[in-house]
Amino acid sequence: MEKKIAEFSVNYLQVLDENGECSGPAELTKDQIKEVYELMVLSRMFDEKAVNLQREGRLGTYPSLRGHEAAQVASAYALAKKDWMIPSFRENGSMIVRGLPMEMIFQYWGGDERGQKMPLDQNTLPFAIPVGTQPLHAVGIAWASKLAGDKIASLVYFGDGATSEGDVSEAMNLAGVFNLPLVFVCVNNQWAISVPRGKQTAAKTIAQKAIAFGFGGLQVDGNDAFAVYAATKSALEKARAGFGPALIELFTYRLGNHTTADDASKYREKTEVDEWVKKDPVERLRKYMESKKLWTKGYEEKMAERMKKKVDSAVAKYGSVTPEQAGKIFEYTYSEMTKNLVGQQKGVSDEGKS
Ligand SMILES: Cc1ncc(C[n+]2csc(CCOP(=O)(O)OP(=O)(O)O)c2C)c(N)n1
Ligand SMILES: [Mg+2]
Structure with a gap:
């Protein structure tokens, strides 16, 4: 006789809807909301500058973060200074949040490895260009921190495409077996270069993969800075408290080309991109802030000028580096x-x- 021995469900978290309306408490103070917004604006400006520099021949191939501003900034913002962050190749915004000087990020994408030589006070790994390798490194780091008795968590980013790599399953399996303080953040941006998400897995969600490895998975609106922050913060806290790993699927969209070497119009419909432009993470947070009187045109102009100066200064510093x-x-x-x-x-x- 067959009987049910297990049952699963997967939740979806959204706090801020597409119109910037908030359905729950934002777990951030007014000052923090502004800080997150400014970091998102800065990340977008950095990104636009990087794409332009590549077009001018002043940078090598560069992977744009456009559309990932909430996914990157709000998740990295939830990290404590001593937590480890293990990025893929696209987390330029997360690197900015961690305080890696922007000139170093430009330097790296300009082909100079020294741009990823982490300052000694950084518990941050360099970008991982090989797809799906870094979750295993993250397992090693999280395991070491557990053995050492450090009360820190680790967070590893990877894409939807990376979930097809055996390494990612192996990493999640190990993390489950050893109850490691590790948060897996899968940035599901619907595409792995020209391969759509539907070709990576027959599963309805990526979040549910965690269940097979013995821990929880949550799908989160990745364009909603409040939901990304709340989900990441909670998972990190549980990890630090000894409750083991978690998988967070950030449901988002890559608004730009895969990299500057790609032309996404060859394989995806403009109508699909247009639909996601309406869910723009920066615009959404701005709308919320405006409704709460945290945003005015005057504030935006001054703030954007401040951010532009930061990016321009980083470009100037990058330009003055003597080549390796x-x-x-x-x-x-x-x-x-x-x-x-x-x-x-x-x-x-x-x-x-x-
Ligand atoms: C091991 C390996 N295989 C293939 C590539 C080429 N490649 C670079 S990015 C990419 C797609 C990754 O897709 P996803 O994991 O969804 O991340 P996204 O680019 O969408 O951020 C591929 C196949 C690579 N860098 N490493
Ligand atoms: Mg992807």
């Missing part, structure tokens, strides 16, 4: 270079001399 010596790149992978790397480095240095 050819061949130095080989020194960044291991504390002691392998024989192969020594050989490759010598080749490059010799080339430089000829």
Whole structure:
């Protein structure tokens, strides 16, 4: 006889709807709301500047965060200073929230590895270009922090496409088995380059994958800064208190091209993009703030000017960096270079001399 032995449900969290109307308490003070909004505006300005710099030939291939402002800023904002943040390649906004100087982010996308040499007070890993590798690194970090008895949590970002990589399942499995203080944040932006979300999994949600690994999953409106913050903060608190991992699926959309090397109009309909433009995360928070008298045109103008100065100053600093010596790149992978790397480095240095 067959009988039911388990039953599941997956919740969806939205606090701020598309019109900026709030259905629950924002877990942020007025000052914090302003700070989050300003960081979102700054992230968007940084992003627009980065795309333009690439078009001018002053930056290499760059992955735009447009549409991810709430997903990146509000989640990183929930981290405590000592928590670990493990990003994918798209979390430029999260890096800004963590305080990584913007000139370093430009430097990295300009092809100079030194842009990801984290300041020593940062518990932040560099961008991970290989898709889906960083959740395993995050497991190692979270496991180490648990063994050391540190009361900190770790947060790892990855995309919907990354969930098709075995590594991501392995990481979630390990985190569940060892009850690790790790929050998995899947930024489901509906696309992995030209492959739609429907081709990554037959499951209705990504959040439900957590259930198979023995912990909870929640789908969150990723364009809603309040929901992203509340969900991340709560998951981080539980992780720090010893309740183990969680999976948060941030349901959002990549408004730009995959990277500056891509043309998304070749594989997705403009009508789909237009629908998501209406859900713009920055605009949504602005509408809320306006209704609460936290936003005026005058404030926006002054604030935008302040943010623009920050970005321009970062561009100027980036432009004044002396390029890395050819061949130095080989020194960044291991504390002691392998024989192969020594050989490759010598080749490059010799080339430089000829
Ligand atoms: C292991 C690996 N395979 C393939 C690629 C090429 N690649 C870069 S990004 C990407 C898609 C990633 O999609 P998703 O995980 O949804 O993240 P998103 O780009 O949407 O932020 C692919 C296939 C890569 N960088 N690494
Ligand atoms: Mg994606």
